Each structure stands twice: as C-alpha cells, then as structure tokens.
Amino acid sequence: MKILKPSNMKRCIGCYSCSLACARNVHKSLSWKRSGIRIHSSGGISTGYEATVCLACDPPPCAPVCPTEALRPRKGGGVIFKEKLCIHCGECATACPVEAIYFDPVKKIPVFCIHCGRCVSFCPHDCLEMAEPSKEDGNE
Amino acid sequence: MNSMFKVLVVDLSRKKSKVEYFDTRKTWIGGSGLAAGLFEHFADFDADPFHPDQPLILAIGPLTGLFPLMSKTIMSFMSPYNGQYAESHGGGRSALALRFAGYDALVVTGRARKLTCLGFGSQEINIQDVHYLKGMDIFRTGKVLRGLKPRNPGHRSILRIGPAGENRISYACVNVDTYRHFGRMGGGAVMGAKNLKGIIISGDSTQDLPHGRIKEYNKVYREIYSTVTESGAVRKYHNLGTPENLIPLNELRALPWRNLQSTHDPEIESISGEKFADDLLLRQVACAGCPVGCIHIGLLRERFGHEHEYLYRQVSYDYEPIFGMGSMLGITSAPGVLTLLEEVEKLGLDAISAGVALAWATEALEKGVVGIDQTIVDLQFGNVQAYVQALTHLAGQDNEFYLELGKGALVAAEKYGGEDFACVLGQEMAGYATGENYFVSQALGFRHSHLDTGAYSFDQEEQARDIHKSIDYMQSQEIYRILMCSVAGCLFGRKAYPKETILKALNSTGLDYSEQELDQAVQAIQAHRWAIKFRTGFNPDEIKIPGRFLEVETWKGRTDPDYLFKLKEKYQEVLRTLAEKHVFTTNGDQE
Numbered sequence: 001m002k003i004l005k006p007s008n009m010k011r012c013i014g015c016y017s018c019s020l021a022c023a024r025n026v027h028k029s030l031s032w033k034r035s036g037i038r039i040h041s042s043g044g045i046s047t048g049y050e051a052t053v054c055l056a057c058d059p060p061p062c063a064p065v066c067p068t069e070a071l072r073p074r075k076g077g078g079v080i081f082k083e084k085l086c087i088h089c090g091e092c093a094t095a096c097p098v099e100a101i102y103f104d105p106v107k108k109i110p111v112f113c114i115h116c117g118r119c120v121s122f123c124p125h126d127c128l129e130m131a132e133p134s135k136e137d138g139n140e
Numbered sequence: 141m142n143s144m145f146k147v148l149v150v151d152l153s154r155k156k157s158k159v160e161y162f163d164t165r166k167t168w169i170g171g172s173g174l175a176a177g178l179f180e181h182f183a184d185f186d187a188d189p190f191h192p193d194q195p196l197i198l199a200i201g202p203l204t205g206l207f208p209l210m211s212k213t214i215m216s217f218m219s220p221y222n223g224q225y226a227e228s229h230g231g232g233r234s235a236l237a238l239r240f241a242g243y244d245a246l247v248v249t250g251r252a253r254k255l256t257c258l259g260f261g262s263q264e265i266n267i268q269d270v271h272y273l274k275g276m277d278i279f280r281t282g283k284v285l286r287g288l289k290p291r292n293p294g295h296r297s298i299l300r301i302g303p304a305g306e307n308r309i310s311y312a313c314v315n316v317d318t319y320r321h322f323g324r325m326g327g328g329a330v331m332g333a334k335n336l337k338g339i340i341i342s343g344d345s346t347q348d349l350p351h352g353r354i355k356e357y358n359k360v361y362r363e364i365y366s367t368v369t370e371s372g373a374v375r376k377y378h379n380l381g382t383p384e385n386l387i388p389l390n391e392l393r394a395l396p397w398r399n400l401q402s403t404h405d406p407e408i409e410s411i412s413g414e415k416f417a418d419d420l421l422l423r424q425v426a427c428a429g430c431p432v433g434c435i436h437i438g439l440l441r442e443r444f445g446h447e448h449e450y451l452y453r454q455v456s457y458d459y460e461p462i463f464g465m466g467s468m469l470g471i472t473s474a475p476g477v478l479t480l481l482e483e484v485e486k487l488g489l490d491a492i493s494a495g496v497a498l499a500w501a502t503e504a505l506e507k508g509v510v511g512i513d514q515t516i517v518d519l520q521f522g523n524v525q526a527y528v529q530a531l532t533h534l535a536g537q538d539n540e541f542y543l544e545l546g547k548g549a550l551v552a553a554e555k556y557g558g559e560d561f562a563c564v565l566g567q568e569m570a571g572y573a574t575g576e577n578y579f580v581s582q583a584l585g586f587r588h589s590h591l592d593t594g595a596y597s598f599d600q601e602e603q604a605r606d607i608h609k610s611i612d613y614m615q616s617q618e619i620y621r622i623l624m625c626s627v628a629g630c631l632f633g634r635k636a637y638p639k640e641t642i643l644k645a646l647n648s649t650g651l652d653y654s655e656q657e658l659d660q661a662v663q664a665i666q667a668h669r670w671a672i673k674f675r676t677g678f679n680p681d682e683i684k685i686p687g688r689f690l691e692v693e694t695w696k697g698r699t700d701p702d703y704l705f706k707l708k709e710k711y712q713e714v715l716r717t718l719a720e721k722h723v724f725t726t727n728g729d730q731e
Contacts (some may be wrong), residue, residue, distance in 0.1 A: 003360075012422055013429065014428070015426035015430055015431045017208070017429075020429065024358065028354065029346045030205055030206060031351060032294075032295045033240075040293050040294020041294055043283075044286065044318055045317055045425060048337070054614065079616060122365070122431075124369050
C-alpha cells in the first residue's frame with residue numbers, strides 16, 4: 001500500500017492548503033491542528049517549512065502502547081484507529097517518536113495521517129506524493 | 141447568519157481583557173466593515189491618535205480560513221500621519237491565526253507602563269513585559285518573541301515593530317511574520333504609543349465547518365481552488381510577482397524615477413522583475429490559506445572579508461518596495477535595492493513612504509533648499525550607502541530635520557521649502573505615474589492608496605479624460621474592493637472572486653445574503669467609512685496636488701491640469717454625498 005511522503009518540502013511555500021484540506025475533508029473541521037499533516041517553520045519563515053506527518057512505521061510504536069488496541073498496525077505501515085475502542089488516554093501521542101500524532105484536546109482522540117492522499121491534490125508545488133514505502137520508511 | 145462577532149478587547153493600561161459579542165454581522169460583514177464598526181464603537185473621534193484610549197483594531201472576515209486567498213487582516217486605527225481614520229491590510233499568517241484563536245477581531249486599548257508583548261490563543265492571554273527589547277530591530281525582536289508565550293510554532297502569527305514604531309514615526313509599519321506588513325499610515329507608531337512591541341496570535345483551536353452545508357461548501361471550495369491554481373487568473377503574482385510591472389510601466393513612461401523628475405529610464409533592466417527573478421530570487425512563500433505564493437524572497441549576498449568570505453540575508457521584494465527603495469531613489473542595481481529594503485525592514489519603516497520622503501530630501505539638498513547640516517549625509521540619487529545612513533537617521537529622529545521628515549515629506553517641505561516637488565498625494569505617492577485619474581484617486585482615496593479604486597488602470601483606457609466615466613469607474617471599483625476587503629480577501633484574487641462568487645461562498649457557509657442585501661451592506665460600509673474619515677478631519681479641499689504632478693510627462697503627454705482639478709472637484713462632491721448617508725449611532729455625533 002502506498003504511503004504519503006512529503007518528499008519535496010524544500011519546495012513548500014507555507015500555504016497550508018494540505019493541512020486545511022485534510023482537516024476539511026478527512027476530519028470535517030476547519031483547523032491547522034486537527035489534521036494528519038501539519039506544516040510549520042522551525043525558527044521563523046526564513047528557515048523554510050517542514051511537514052509533521054506519520055512516517056508509516058512498520059511496526060508502529062504507537063500501536064503497542066494503546067491499552068485497548070484502538071490503534072492497530074496498518075498493512076504497509078502506519079496505524080488504523082477504532083474510535084469506539086479508544087479510552088482517550090493519549091499514550092499513542094506520547095509514544096510517537098516524531099510527534100506526528102496530535103491528541104485533539106476537544107475530541108480527546110488521536111489525529112494522524114491515514115495515508116489517504118487527499119491532501120496531495122491541494123499542494124500547489126507537488127511537495128507531497130503517494131508512493132510505495134522504501135526500506136528506509138519502516139523501522140526494520 | 142445568527143453568529144455574532146466575537147471580539148477580544150485588551151486594555152493594556154489595566155492589564156485586563158474581556159470578550160465582547162456584537163450582533164452586527166449582517167451590517168458589517170467583517171474585515172473593513174467590521175473594523176469601521178468597531179472603530180466607531182471604541183474610538184474617541186476628537187482625541188489625539190496617540191491617546192491611550194484610541195483603539196488598535198485587527199479584524200478578519202467571514203470567509204477567513206474557509207476559502208483560498210481569504211488571507212488578509214484589516215488593521216484600523218487613528219492615523220498619526222494625518223489624524224484621520226485609517227486602515228491598513230496585512231497578510232502572513234495573521235488572518236488564519238486570529239480565526240483559529242477563535243476571534244473575529246482584536247481591539248487593543250490603553251497604554252502599557254513598560255514595553256509589552258501581547259500574546260493570546262483560544263485559551264490564553266498573556267501580557268508580558270519585554271522592556272529589554274527597547275530599540276531592538278525587527279529581526280532580533282522576532283527571534284526573541286518566538287521564545288515567548290504562546291508557543292505554537294507554525295501555527296501562530298507574530299506582529300512586531302522596530303525602532304521607527306517605538307519612536308512614533310508617522311509612517312512606521314508593523315512587520316507580520318518577517319515578510320509581510322501593515323504599512324503606510326502609521327500603525328507601527330500607534331503600537332509604539334501603546335508601548336506594544338509585539339503581538340503573538342496563536343491559532344490553536346479547531347472550528348466547525350458550516351452546519352448542514354458541508355457538501356455545498358466543499359463544492360464551492362473546489363471550484364475556487366481550481367480557478368486559482370489552474371486557470372492562470374493569478375499566475376502573474378506567483379511567477380515574476382508584482383515586479384512584472386516595472387518594465388511595462390517604464391515603457392509607458394509611468395514609472396517614477398528620482399523623485400518623479402522622470403517617468404522613464406534606460407537603466408530599468410537592472411531593477412526589473414526579470415532581473416530580480418533571474419539573479420536574486422531565492423524562493424517564493426505564501427500567506428497562510430493562499431496557494432498562490434506571491435511573496436518573493438531575494439538573496440542578498442555580501443562579501444565581508446578579503447578572502448572569499450560571505451554572509452547572506454533573505455529580503456522580500458515586490459513592485460512597490462522596488463519603486464520606493466529603487467527607482468524613486470535612482471538606485472539602478474538590484475542588490476542595492478535589496479540592501480535598502482533590508483535596512484528599511486530592520487527599522488520598521490514603510491518602504492514606499494520612506495523612499496518617497498528621502499527622494500524629496502535628495503532633491504531638496506540638490507537644489508539647496510536644505511543643507512547637509514540638516515540631512516547629515518550627502519544624499520545623492522543612486523547612492524545606496526548614503527540612503528542606508530539616512531534611513532537610520534530617519535528612524536532614530538536624529539535631528540530636527542529627520543524628525544519633520546518622519547511626519548511626511550510635505551510636512552518637512554512646509555517647514556523648509558520645496559513643496560512643489562514633494563511627491564505627496566494625501567500620503568507619499570505609490571509607484572504609478574499614470575496620469576490625472578490616479579493622482580486624484582490617491583489624493584482623495586480612502587487609504588490614499590492605488591488600491592482604493594485602481595484608477596491607474598483607467599488612466600490606460602482610451603476614455604481616460606472623461607470625468608463622468610472616471611468617477612463611474614472609481615466608484616464601481618471602490619464598491620467591489622470594499623466588498624473584497626470586508627470578506628477580508630487578498631485583492632490579488634480579484635479575478636477569482638467576482639461578486640457572484642463571493643456571494644456563493646458566503647451562502648455556502650450559511651451566511652445567507654441575497655445579492656440585494658449584500659449590495660446594501662457594502663453601500664452602508666462605504667458610507668460609514670467615509671463618514672468616519674470626514675468626522676476625523678478629512679477635508680478634500682485641503683489635500684494638495686503638488687506642482688510636480690502637473691509637470692509629469694507620460695505616454696499620453698503632459699498632465700492636463702484643467703481635467704485634473706475638475707475631476708478632483710467632482711470627486712470631492714461624490715465623497716461628501718457618500719459620507720452624508722451615514723448616521724452615527726454611538727461615538728461620533730454628526731456635526
């Protein structure tokens with residue numbers, strides 16, 4: 001299965017269209033935060049932009065810490081979330097090594113990239129792509 | 141339509157804040173309309189612009205964050221430049237940050253006892269002592285503010301002033317997120333008078349999409365996004381950007397050079413949009429919520445050692461700043477323009493106003509109207525290093541001459557002489573020497589800006605010397621632009637947002653205006669804005685059009701003074717009639 005890769009972030013202009021598209025289309029919200037892809041500069045805009053997004057770890061370190069198995073490994077990397085099973089503890093967000101899980105303070109659920117690719121068509125500079133995972137993408 | 145405007149009101153004197161709600165959405169729409177409505181509510185029309193009670197207002201629009209290019213924030217205040225109601229529009233991340241902080245507007249009143257930074261998000265408000273930033277430039281200030289609360293990197297906007305704002309220069313600007321500004325009419329000085337060094341807006345909350353209309357909203361969004369990214373409607377703003385205008389305007393003999401002593405120069409190639417793009421363009425960046433990416437960042441590389449030792453800086457450029465710090469000062473090297481733009485940025489001055497003011501000072505020195513004991517440096521057109529020094533003297537108000545120049549070129553000219561060649565039309569001219577319509581439009585325009593009516597375009601039409609057609613053009617443009625600025629969209633998006641599209645966008649989010657209701661609201665906002673402007677001292681009869689504008693030679697030939705003054709007289713009547721339509725309900729009693 002393909003995964004979302006922010007392969008060309010040096011091209012990013014900081015328009016946030018990807019984040020807003022994810023929030024709008026996946027999470028039915030208007031937000032910079034409730035989005036599986038979050039864009040930020042590091043130390044001011046002159047340093048350029050980075051994308052915080054699920055790396056599709058395989059196996060994912062967030063899944064085993066979930067006490068109710070609400071997060072389960074996704075085939076090809078990343079996780080699938082079963083909201084009904086979530087007890088809102090936030091352990092998954094703490095376990096993510098790259099802070100790609102945003103623990104939504106209102107819904108009290110994890111928000112992360114589900115590798116659906118709906119943000120890709122909203123990037124005007126082709127910074128994002130859906131691609132097959134490479135060896136480096138997983139933890140193994 | 142039933143949601144009220146949610147406004148954060150911060151009193152710096154008492155270090156207290158409150159949230160207020162205003163049930164005026166249908167009347168004021170948002171942006172320019174909301175800012176004017178709030179100004180009437182909070183301002184003291186008869187007090188000094190620097191009086192602590194005067195509000196500094198930031199307002200966003202009903203479409204902010206919901207649609208592409210709806211990325212502007214409207215700042216309004218009593219201008220220290222002319223003592224009148226003023227608006228300035230800025231981008232960066234400011235609009236979306238305010239949206240996601242959960243407010244439609246911010247109103248700051250009072251004066252902090254010490255230099256202060258106001259930081260807020262959806263669940264926090266901090267008023268922090270930053271006395272240690274006194275006199276600090278824009279860049280260092282930005283670095284320090286990034287370490288203060290609220291910490292929310294990537295999802296916040298940082299507004300700050302430099303020494304010019306602290307010293308209350310009449311055209312001190314407010315820097316937004318390093319590369320954007322609230323410029324021109326002195327918003328930076330108003331912040332300075334409030335002892336407000338910076339504002340950090342944290343966009344940390346999530347909001348609901350329009351209830352029951354998500355399908356329709358998504359459809360309208362996709363249509364607009366496609367128009368913006370695929371139709372070519374805004375392509376020019378991304379490619380060369382606004383500097384694309386330099387060569388065409390120079391060819392039209394409409395580009396001001398050397399204090400408007402000329403409108404054309406063969407050296408144009410050295411500071412053209414193409415030159416910047418080919419040799420110095422590092423990359424483009426965007427305002428949050430806008431896929432266009434019109435902000436052009438140039439690479440300024442400087443050798444500082446005998447060996448190959450270099451430092452570099454990133455400097456944003458646009459058409460207007462290249463005019464202000466370039467052609468108007470006779471600078472004919474692109475790195476020279478960037479050097480001056482970096483300096484003006486660092487100090488927190490408006491690049492256009494400062495450039496035009498220094499252009500007047502240069503000619504005044506040339507003509508012996510003032511001496512070097514006043515200018516301190518030997519100002520000469522084309523001399524970059526002299527202007528670097530002069531900018532520092534200007535921001536620092538280092539003597540009486542620079543103190544007066546900091547109030548505007550015409551103020552200095554009234555004291556020292558040389559009024560005829562002060563290129564001031566209500567404020568220091570923008571970079572369009574296109575002809576009579578534009579000169580009158582800027583002189584009398586609401587913001588004294590080329591953006592008020594776009595009359596520089598009408599100057600280029602065949603019927604350019606028809607008073608009735610000119611007034612019709614300016615009025616229809618003003619009405620549309622007020623609508624665009626009330627939904628708080630970027631004016632670069634005009635082709636993507638005809639009125640019908642704005643109406644469709646509003647309706648898709650549950651703001652059910654009929655076309656007639658929207659028209660009526662915009663007309664009411666227009667009358668209201670003009671009424672406030674007149675009530676705060678605007679008197680078009682007193683607005684001068686200095687002699688230099690009558691000597692200008694464009695592709696049409698010389699300025700026609702007869703047409704110009706008749707147009708001015710007619711336009712004044714139109715504006716007075718507009719202002720009389722508004723009845724003040726709160727602050728400003730009708731005289």
